Amino acid sequence: MNKTRQITEAGLFAALLTVLIIGTFYIPVIGNVLALFLPTPVIILTMKNKPLYVIMAAAASIIISGIAITFISSMALGGIALVVGLPMGLAMKKKSSNLMTLLVGSVGAAISFFVVFSILEWLTGITMIGMVEDSFKISMELQTSINSAADGLGVNTAGSLDDVQEMFDQMIYLMKLIMPALVLILSFFYSAANQIFSIQLMKRMNIDHIALGNFDEFRYPKHLAYGGLGMMVLAYLLSYLGYVDSKLIIANFTYLFMMIFSVQGVSLIYYYMKKRSGKALGVIVIVILLLFGFLQYIAYLGFFDVMVDLRKKDKKPKAQ
Incomplete structure:
Protein backbone atom coordinates (compact mmCIF):
# COMPACT_ATOMS: atom_id res chain seq x y z
CA MET A 1 0.00 0.00 0.00
CA ASN A 2 2.81 2.38 0.88
CA LYS A 3 4.57 1.63 -2.41
CA THR A 4 1.35 2.28 -4.34
CA ARG A 5 0.94 5.62 -2.58
CA GLN A 6 4.52 6.62 -3.40
CA ILE A 7 4.08 5.73 -7.07
CA THR A 8 0.81 7.69 -7.18
CA GLU A 9 2.47 10.74 -5.60
CA ALA A 10 5.36 10.48 -8.06
CA GLY A 11 2.88 10.39 -10.94
CA LEU A 12 1.00 13.45 -9.68
CA PHE A 13 4.20 15.45 -9.19
CA ALA A 14 5.43 14.33 -12.63
CA ALA A 15 2.22 15.73 -14.12
CA LEU A 16 2.67 18.99 -12.20
CA LEU A 17 6.28 19.36 -13.31
CA THR A 18 5.21 18.65 -16.91
CA VAL A 19 2.65 21.46 -16.75
CA LEU A 20 5.27 23.85 -15.32
CA ILE A 21 7.81 22.98 -18.02
CA ILE A 22 5.28 23.46 -20.85
CA GLY A 23 3.98 26.65 -19.23
CA THR A 24 7.52 28.00 -18.91
CA PHE A 25 8.06 27.45 -22.63
CA TYR A 26 4.76 28.82 -23.97
CA ILE A 27 3.35 31.40 -21.55
CA PRO A 28 4.95 34.88 -21.84
CA VAL A 29 5.99 36.71 -18.64
CA ILE A 30 4.25 34.22 -16.32
CA GLY A 31 6.46 31.53 -17.85
CA ASN A 32 9.48 33.26 -16.30
CA VAL A 33 7.88 32.92 -12.86
CA LEU A 34 7.13 29.25 -13.51
CA ALA A 35 10.77 28.72 -14.56
CA LEU A 36 11.91 30.24 -11.27
CA PHE A 37 10.02 27.62 -9.23
CA LEU A 38 10.61 24.50 -11.35
CA PRO A 39 12.65 22.78 -8.58
CA THR A 40 9.91 23.24 -5.96
CA PRO A 41 7.81 20.18 -6.95
CA VAL A 42 11.00 18.09 -6.94
CA ILE A 43 11.87 19.32 -3.44
CA ILE A 44 8.39 18.48 -2.11
CA LEU A 45 8.37 15.05 -3.77
CA THR A 46 11.84 14.27 -2.38
CA MET A 47 10.60 15.07 1.13
CA LYS A 48 7.71 12.61 0.70
CA ASN A 49 9.25 9.92 -1.47
CA LYS A 50 12.32 7.87 -2.41
CA PRO A 51 15.01 9.45 -4.63
CA GLY A 66 9.43 17.06 -24.87
CA ILE A 67 6.52 16.00 -27.07
CA ALA A 68 4.73 19.31 -26.52
CA ILE A 69 7.79 21.56 -26.82
CA THR A 70 11.28 20.46 -27.89
CA PHE A 71 13.26 17.68 -26.32
CA ILE A 72 16.30 19.93 -25.80
CA SER A 73 14.17 22.51 -23.98
CA SER A 74 12.46 19.89 -21.82
CA MET A 75 15.84 18.35 -20.99
CA ALA A 76 17.22 21.74 -19.96
CA LEU A 77 14.24 22.78 -17.84
CA GLY A 78 13.63 19.35 -16.32
CA GLY A 79 17.36 18.90 -15.70
CA ILE A 80 17.56 22.18 -13.78
CA ALA A 81 14.52 21.19 -11.70
CA LEU A 82 16.06 17.82 -10.82
CA VAL A 83 19.68 18.91 -10.23
CA VAL A 84 18.58 21.75 -7.96
CA GLY A 85 15.51 20.20 -6.32
CA LEU A 86 16.75 16.69 -5.49
CA PRO A 87 19.85 17.72 -3.46
CA MET A 88 17.87 20.42 -1.65
CA GLY A 89 15.07 17.98 -0.86
CA LEU A 90 17.52 15.40 0.48
CA ALA A 91 19.23 18.03 2.64
CA MET A 92 15.89 19.13 4.08
CA LYS A 93 14.87 15.52 4.64
CA LYS A 94 18.05 14.90 6.64
CA LYS A 95 17.31 18.01 8.74
CA SER A 96 20.40 19.84 7.53
CA SER A 97 20.60 23.52 8.45
CA ASN A 98 18.82 25.93 6.12
CA LEU A 99 22.16 27.52 5.21
CA MET A 100 23.58 24.12 4.23
CA THR A 101 20.47 23.38 2.17
CA LEU A 102 20.90 26.71 0.42
CA LEU A 103 24.56 25.97 -0.28
CA VAL A 104 23.72 22.54 -1.72
CA GLY A 105 21.03 24.05 -3.94
CA SER A 106 23.33 26.84 -5.09
CA VAL A 107 26.00 24.36 -6.17
CA GLY A 108 23.39 22.31 -8.03
CA ALA A 109 22.01 25.43 -9.72
CA ALA A 110 25.48 26.63 -10.75
CA ILE A 111 26.28 23.23 -12.27
CA SER A 112 22.96 23.01 -14.11
CA PHE A 113 23.23 26.58 -15.45
CA PHE A 114 26.77 25.91 -16.67
CA VAL A 115 25.69 22.70 -18.42
CA VAL A 116 22.64 24.34 -20.01
CA PHE A 117 24.62 27.33 -21.26
CA SER A 118 27.35 25.02 -22.59
CA ILE A 119 24.84 22.84 -24.46
CA LEU A 120 23.10 25.95 -25.83
CA GLU A 121 26.41 27.33 -27.09
CA TRP A 122 27.34 23.96 -28.64
CA LEU A 123 24.00 23.58 -30.44
CA THR A 124 23.34 27.15 -31.52
CA GLY A 125 26.59 29.05 -31.11
CA ILE A 126 24.76 31.50 -28.83
CA THR A 127 26.60 32.37 -25.62
CA MET A 128 25.22 34.03 -22.51
CA ILE A 129 27.42 37.06 -23.17
CA GLY A 130 26.13 37.08 -26.74
CA MET A 131 22.53 37.26 -25.48
CA VAL A 132 23.47 40.16 -23.20
CA GLU A 133 25.17 41.97 -26.07
CA ASP A 134 22.13 41.43 -28.31
CA SER A 135 19.83 42.92 -25.68
CA PHE A 136 22.09 45.98 -25.41
CA LYS A 137 22.18 46.31 -29.22
CA ILE A 138 18.37 46.30 -29.31
CA SER A 139 18.33 49.01 -26.62
CA MET A 140 20.90 51.00 -28.60
CA GLU A 141 18.85 50.75 -31.79
CA LEU A 142 15.77 51.92 -29.88
CA GLN A 143 17.71 54.86 -28.47
CA THR A 144 18.93 55.74 -31.99
CA SER A 145 15.34 55.74 -33.25
CA ILE A 146 14.23 57.99 -30.41
CA ASN A 147 17.09 60.43 -31.08
CA SER A 148 16.29 60.48 -34.80
CA ALA A 149 12.66 61.31 -34.05
CA ALA A 150 13.76 64.03 -31.63
CA ASP A 151 16.12 65.52 -34.23
CA GLY A 152 13.21 65.58 -36.69
CA LEU A 153 11.25 67.67 -34.19
CA GLY A 154 14.13 70.08 -33.82
CA VAL A 155 15.35 68.79 -30.47
CA ASN A 156 19.15 68.80 -30.19
CA THR A 157 20.42 65.33 -29.17
CA ALA A 158 24.04 65.80 -30.23
CA GLY A 159 26.43 63.87 -28.06
CA SER A 160 23.72 61.97 -26.17
CA LEU A 161 23.93 58.93 -28.49
CA ASP A 162 27.69 58.72 -27.98
CA ASP A 163 27.20 58.88 -24.23
CA VAL A 164 24.64 56.08 -24.34
CA GLN A 165 26.92 53.96 -26.53
CA GLU A 166 29.81 54.47 -24.12
CA MET A 167 27.59 53.52 -21.19
CA PHE A 168 26.45 50.33 -22.96
CA ASP A 169 30.05 49.41 -23.81
CA GLN A 170 31.06 49.81 -20.18
CA MET A 171 28.12 47.71 -19.01
CA ILE A 172 28.93 44.93 -21.49
CA TYR A 173 32.57 44.97 -20.38
CA LEU A 174 31.51 44.77 -16.73
CA MET A 175 29.10 41.90 -17.48
CA LYS A 176 31.88 39.96 -19.22
CA LEU A 177 34.20 40.63 -16.31
CA ILE A 178 31.92 39.42 -13.52
CA MET A 179 30.04 36.69 -15.42
CA PRO A 180 31.39 33.78 -13.26
CA ALA A 181 30.41 35.55 -10.04
CA LEU A 182 27.09 36.59 -11.58
CA VAL A 183 26.20 32.95 -12.32
CA LEU A 184 27.05 31.99 -8.71
CA ILE A 185 24.91 34.78 -7.28
CA LEU A 186 22.08 33.90 -9.66
CA SER A 187 22.33 30.30 -8.43
CA PHE A 188 22.23 31.49 -4.81
CA PHE A 189 19.06 33.53 -5.23
CA TYR A 190 17.44 30.88 -7.45
CA SER A 191 17.93 28.29 -4.71
CA ALA A 192 16.81 30.72 -1.99
CA ALA A 193 13.54 31.44 -3.83
CA ASN A 194 12.77 27.72 -4.11
CA GLN A 195 13.74 27.06 -0.51
CA ILE A 196 11.44 29.78 0.81
CA PHE A 197 8.52 28.78 -1.42
CA SER A 198 8.86 25.04 -0.76
CA ILE A 199 8.94 25.60 3.02
CA GLN A 200 5.74 27.64 2.76
CA LEU A 201 4.13 24.72 0.93
CA MET A 202 5.44 22.23 3.50
CA LYS A 203 3.69 24.18 6.25
CA ARG A 204 0.37 23.79 4.47
CA MET A 205 1.00 20.13 3.65
CA ASN A 206 2.06 19.31 7.23
CA ILE A 207 5.46 18.02 6.10
CA ASP A 208 8.06 18.01 8.86
CA HIS A 209 10.83 20.53 8.15
CA ILE A 210 13.19 23.05 9.74
CA ALA A 211 11.54 26.48 9.89
CA LEU A 212 13.28 29.40 8.21
CA GLY A 213 12.98 31.83 11.08
CA ASN A 214 12.59 35.60 10.78
CA PHE A 215 14.73 37.52 8.29
CA ASP A 216 15.76 40.06 10.92
CA GLU A 217 17.38 37.17 12.84
CA LEU A 234 43.78 35.31 -2.19
CA ALA A 235 42.36 37.37 -5.05
CA TYR A 236 44.86 40.18 -4.52
CA LEU A 237 47.73 37.73 -4.00
CA LEU A 238 47.04 35.78 -7.19
CA SER A 239 46.67 38.97 -9.20
CA TYR A 240 49.87 40.41 -7.69
CA LEU A 241 51.83 37.27 -8.58
CA GLY A 242 50.46 37.40 -12.11
CA TYR A 243 48.89 33.92 -12.13
CA VAL A 244 45.53 35.24 -13.30
CA ASP A 245 44.15 38.40 -14.83
CA SER A 246 44.04 40.91 -11.97
CA LYS A 247 40.89 42.73 -13.11
CA LEU A 248 39.02 39.47 -13.70
CA ILE A 249 39.66 37.81 -10.35
CA ILE A 250 39.39 40.94 -8.21
CA ALA A 251 36.14 42.00 -9.89
CA ASN A 252 34.58 38.55 -9.40
CA PHE A 253 35.67 38.12 -5.78
CA THR A 254 34.64 41.68 -4.92
CA TYR A 255 31.21 41.16 -6.49
CA LEU A 256 30.74 37.88 -4.59
CA PHE A 257 31.83 39.52 -1.33
CA MET A 258 29.39 42.39 -1.78
CA MET A 259 26.40 40.28 -2.76
CA ILE A 260 26.90 37.63 -0.04
CA PHE A 261 27.53 39.91 2.93
CA SER A 262 24.99 42.53 1.84
CA VAL A 263 22.28 39.98 2.73
CA GLN A 264 23.35 40.06 6.38
CA GLY A 265 23.81 43.83 6.22
CA VAL A 266 20.21 44.24 5.05
CA SER A 267 19.08 41.83 7.79
CA LEU A 268 20.89 43.91 10.43
CA ILE A 269 19.40 47.20 9.22
CA TYR A 270 15.94 45.64 9.07
CA TYR A 271 16.35 44.32 12.63
CA TYR A 272 17.03 47.77 14.10
CA MET A 273 14.51 49.59 11.89
CA GLY A 282 12.43 49.45 7.60
CA VAL A 283 11.67 48.13 4.11
CA ILE A 284 11.42 51.67 2.72
CA VAL A 285 14.79 52.68 4.21
CA ILE A 286 16.49 49.55 2.84
CA VAL A 287 15.05 50.12 -0.66
CA ILE A 288 16.22 53.75 -0.62
CA LEU A 289 19.73 52.74 0.48
CA LEU A 290 19.95 50.15 -2.30
CA LEU A 291 18.61 52.52 -4.95
CA PHE A 292 21.13 55.21 -3.98
CA GLY A 293 24.08 52.83 -4.32
CA PHE A 294 24.90 51.97 -0.71
CA LEU A 295 25.20 48.23 -1.42
CA GLN A 296 28.96 48.23 -0.85
CA TYR A 297 28.65 49.86 2.59
CA ILE A 298 25.80 47.51 3.52
CA ALA A 299 28.08 44.58 2.61
CA TYR A 300 30.86 45.94 4.86
CA LEU A 301 28.30 46.34 7.66
CA GLY A 302 27.14 42.76 7.13
CA PHE A 303 30.74 41.48 7.21
CA PHE A 304 31.39 43.35 10.46
CA ASP A 305 28.18 41.93 11.96
CA VAL A 306 29.26 38.38 11.10
CA MET A 307 32.49 38.98 13.00
CA VAL A 308 31.10 40.61 16.16
CA ASP A 309 27.31 39.89 16.17
CA LEU A 310 25.95 43.37 16.93
CA ARG A 311 22.46 42.02 17.65
CA LYS A 312 23.74 39.74 20.40
CA LYS A 313 24.68 42.72 22.56
CA ASP A 314 21.36 44.42 21.82
CA LYS A 315 19.39 41.33 22.94
CA LYS A 316 21.12 41.00 26.32
CA PRO A 317 18.58 41.46 29.13
CA LYS A 318 19.08 44.60 31.14
CA ALA A 319 20.01 44.24 34.78
CA GLN A 320 17.10 44.79 37.14
Missing part, protein backbone atom coordinates in the same frame (compact mmCIF):
# COMPACT_ATOMS: atom_id res chain seq x y z
CA LEU A 52 14.49 6.73 -7.26
CA TYR A 53 10.83 7.69 -7.70
CA VAL A 54 11.80 11.36 -7.84
CA ILE A 55 14.25 10.69 -10.67
CA MET A 56 11.67 8.57 -12.49
CA ALA A 57 9.05 11.31 -12.12
CA ALA A 58 11.45 13.95 -13.49
CA ALA A 59 12.41 11.68 -16.40
CA ALA A 60 8.73 11.10 -17.25
CA SER A 61 8.12 14.87 -17.15
CA ILE A 62 11.02 15.50 -19.51
CA ILE A 63 9.81 12.89 -22.00
CA ILE A 64 6.14 13.99 -21.95
CA SER A 65 6.88 17.72 -22.10
CA PHE A 218 19.36 35.93 9.82
CA ARG A 219 23.13 35.69 10.18
CA TYR A 220 25.97 33.70 8.65
CA PRO A 221 28.31 31.54 10.75
CA LYS A 222 31.49 33.37 11.72
CA HIS A 223 33.76 31.11 9.65
CA LEU A 224 32.09 32.50 6.50
CA ALA A 225 33.56 35.91 7.35
CA TYR A 226 37.02 34.35 7.67
CA GLY A 227 36.44 32.62 4.33
CA GLY A 228 35.35 35.89 2.73
CA LEU A 229 38.39 37.71 4.05
CA GLY A 230 40.65 34.90 2.87
CA MET A 231 38.92 35.01 -0.52
CA MET A 232 39.76 38.70 -0.96
CA VAL A 233 43.37 38.24 0.21
CA LYS A 274 11.79 47.04 12.69
CA LYS A 275 12.51 47.36 16.41
CA ARG A 276 12.45 51.15 16.46
CA SER A 277 10.22 52.24 13.58
CA GLY A 278 8.26 49.21 12.35
CA LYS A 279 8.48 46.85 9.39
CA ALA A 280 7.15 49.19 6.69
CA LEU A 281 9.62 52.00 7.37
